[in-house]
Amino acid sequence: IDFILGGITRxxxxxxxxxxxxxxxIWPLEYNEEKQxxxxxxxxxxxxxxxxxxxxxxxxDKEKTESxxxxxxxxxxxxxxxxxxxxxxxxxxxNIAIILNLVYANVQLTQWNRGCRGTRVxxxxxxxxxxxxxxxxxYGLCAGLGVIFSPLMNILPFLLLGxxxxxxxxxxxxxxxxxDHAPVHQRVASxxxxxxxxxxxxxxxxxxxxxxxxxxSLPALRAFCIYAGVGVVFCFILQVFFxxxxxxxxxxxxxxxxxxxxxxxxxxxDAPIGKTCCGCNVRDNYMTSFLEKYLANPMRSFNVxxxxxxxxxxxxxxxxxxxxxxxxxxxxxxxxxxxxxxxxFLAAQDKYFDSVGDQVYIFITEDFEYEKSENWPxxxxxxxxxxxxxxxxGDTTFFWFVDFSEKYNVSAGYNESNFYAxxxxxxxxxxxxxxxxxKFVNGRTDKIASSRMVGNHNKVTRSDDHVKNMDNxxxxxxxxxxxxxxxxxxxxxxxxxxxxxxxxxxxxxxGLCMMxxxxxxxxxxxxxxxxxxxxxxxxxxxxxVVGYMYFWGLNIDNVTIIMLVLALGLSVDYSAHLGHAFMHxxxxxxxxxxxxxxxxxxxxxxxxxxxxxxxxxxGGSKSYVFITFFKQLFLCTVFGCMxxxxxLPALLSLFGPPAYQFTEERFDDxxxxxxxxxx
Numbered sequence: 055i056d057f058i059l060g061g062i063t064r065x066x067x068x069x070x071x072x073x074x075x076x077x078x079x080i081w082p083l084e085y086n087e088e089k090q091x092x093x094x095x096x097x098x099x100x101x102x103x104x105x106x107x108x109x110x111x112x113x114x115d116k117e118k119t120e121s122x123x124x125x126x127x128x129x130x131x132x133x134x135x136x137x138x139x140x141x142x143x144x145x146x147x148x149n150i151a152i153i154l155n156l157v158y159a160n161v162q163l164t165q166w167n168r169g170c171r172g173t174r175v176x177x178x179x180x181x182x183x184x185x186x187x188x189x190x191x192x193y194g195l196c197a198g199l200g201v202i203f204s205p206l207m208n209i210l211p212f213l214l215l216g217x218x219x220x221x222x223x224x225x226x227x228x229x230x231x232x233x234d235h236a237p238v239h240q241r242v243a244s245x246x247x248x249x250x251x252x253x254x255x256x257x258x259x260x261x262x263x264x265x266x267x268x269x270x271s272l273p274a275l276r277a278f279c280i281y282a283g284v285g286v287v288f289c290f291i292l293q294v295f296f297x298x299x300x301x302x303x304x305x306x307x308x309x310x311x312x313x314x315x316x317x318x319x320x321x322x323x324d325a326p327i328g329k330t331c332c333g334c335n336v337r338d339n340y341m342t343s344f345l346e347k348y349l350a351n352p353m354r355s356f357n358v359x360x361x362x363x364x365x366x367x368x369x370x371x372x373x374x375x376x377x378x379x380x381x382x383x384x385x386x387x388x389x390x391x392x393x394x395x396x397x398x399f400l401a402a403q404d405k406y407f408d409s410v411g412d413q414v415y416i417f418i419t420e421d422f423e424y425e426k427s428e429n430w431p432x433x434x435x436x437x438x439x440x441x442x443x444x445x446x447x448g449d450t451t452f453f454w455f456v457d458f459s460e461k462y463n464v465s466a467g468y469n470e471s472n473f474y475a476x477x478x479x480x481x482x483x484x485x486x487x488x489x490x491x492x493k494f495v496n497g498r499t500d501k502i503a504s505s506r507m508v509g510n511h512n513k514v515t516r517s518d519d520h521v522k523n524m525d526n527x528x529x530x531x532x533x534x535x536x537x538x539x540x541x542x543x544x545x546x547x548x549x550x551x552x553x554x555x556x557x558x559x560x561x562x563x564x565g566l567c568m569m570x571x572x573x574x575x576x577x578x579x580x581x582x583x584x585x586x587x588x589x590x591x592x593x594x595x596x597x598x599v600v601g602y603m604y605f606w607g608l609n610i611d612n613v614t615i616i617m618l619v620l621a622l623g624l625s626v627d628y629s630a631h632l633g634h635a636f637m638h639x640x641x642x643x644x645x646x647x648x649x650x651x652x653x654x655x656x657x658x659x660x661x662x663x664x665x666x667x668x669x670x671x672x673g674g675s676k677s678y679v680f681i682t683f684f685k686q687l688f689l690c691t692v693f694g695c696m697x698x699x700x701x702l703p704a705l706l707s708l709f710g711p712p713a714y715q716f717t718e719e720r721f722d723d724x725x726x727x728x729x730x731x732x733x
Contacts, residue, residue, distance in 0.1 A: 060406025185218035220661030376601030451509035628698030
């Protein structure tokens, strides 16, 4: 009765039902799974019927005239429809993110003091186009190789947009640092000799972080990491070859056209810097000046460095506390948008039907000899243990063999040879409702392939309680005499298995990704001290992201673990660029720190801002996936920038190792520039 009536009020003396607040109706459908044209398996008839039924239910609810009744409805396809629909509905935000990045990149990359020679609108657009091509290549290759595509993959354009624009800023920053009057091919070669190792370092760490993250038992995380890793590779290739080629043509066109046009004689290509009539080739970057004057130079003071490290020690302590307190918890309601009929249905189910949880089965596997009298006590003993299990609502259990035994008095004196004949008669007459619980071998009625006993778990809501229910029932089966012939299972166990391992998987994947990052950073930066400081900065960023997730109301679940791997990959960008630049500078540690901030700090800040603008638009999303993505990437961007542009420079100025040895690089214009020789 608990399946049908909810919110029951009973008479205190007789225990009879006096009233009920809700009534439930369930219609099972015949489902014949077949391979569809898309390659997926399903029953198109059932899916079409469910869609029509859901539309009719919604229409009836809107047109109902009675005011005392409230309807809630649900079908097997409802969750997938609402979850995927919530993500799909917010994909339009990608257009806003692209526009914001276009505007920001144009503002930052345009050399305003150089007139129209400093305009790079078409260059920026080609950089964004390169990201779009990387997304298309990633989707096409992975889907072609059979990697599952889920709604989670719609996050990738936002991720690759941030990564691609970051690489774009680094390349252009290095191009601008080359002498104007050197041959274009030498300027490009010099720029890539500096930008190449830096973006290779970050791209490799991102790639290996995602590829190691794909070595997981969680299917959604595995697929996402494969798509993300492949996307990072395509993004790197297209930025280095396609975008750099576009930037090269841009430089050549400006050299051939002078400043605004060929009629502007005072802005000839060979005009000395600052000596044109309009001063259009004056080098000036207000962001570089700002970072050097107001951020880097104050850090020359020892007291300022101590204050910075003290602040980050407190920040890290709070993050560590949050990391310890954060819980592994998943709620199905999180994935359903506000106002959805599914959320209303689940709320009503939790309110009125609070004693009966998920339906669960114990399957008796093939080759069990049901007709043998010595096996009958084993069946009844397992059913009794199933009914008495602490995780099971004992009023909901039933088993065909129990009713069959009572009907035909199956006991020690029962003739085994009559078993299947009596069973056939039982299923035709009194036991017709058990037909779905017995599967015969190839349609025969004299050999059972498998059968099941049925019951329901107690109602719980927390994911760890679902895991406890699952483990309890499995323990009951493993202690029975049929431990080798029986298995406890329900469809929801697939989800509960993820709940069970997600905490361990999070720690394992983050640890392995961190190990891969360490290896790549140490190989490409070479110096152990600088590499250690970069890795230390990255580790603190990730710890703080996890810790402050706790204060923002997030838990460790299927979605946040994906974003943590993503955040780990991105956080490398904010520290590795600066650590690599520091090793190229000469002078005292303070001088090198200031020079590195002026040289690469702008690119790091712009890269962080491009990522921030790619995700800030998701703050108003209704999708749990996008909202979670926004919160975690917001934390990653803020903490990544703070640690990469404030804490790491302070550490490098205090403990930084000597610079690389340098050789002298000569351009055809006669100017000399230093080129590093890594020991």
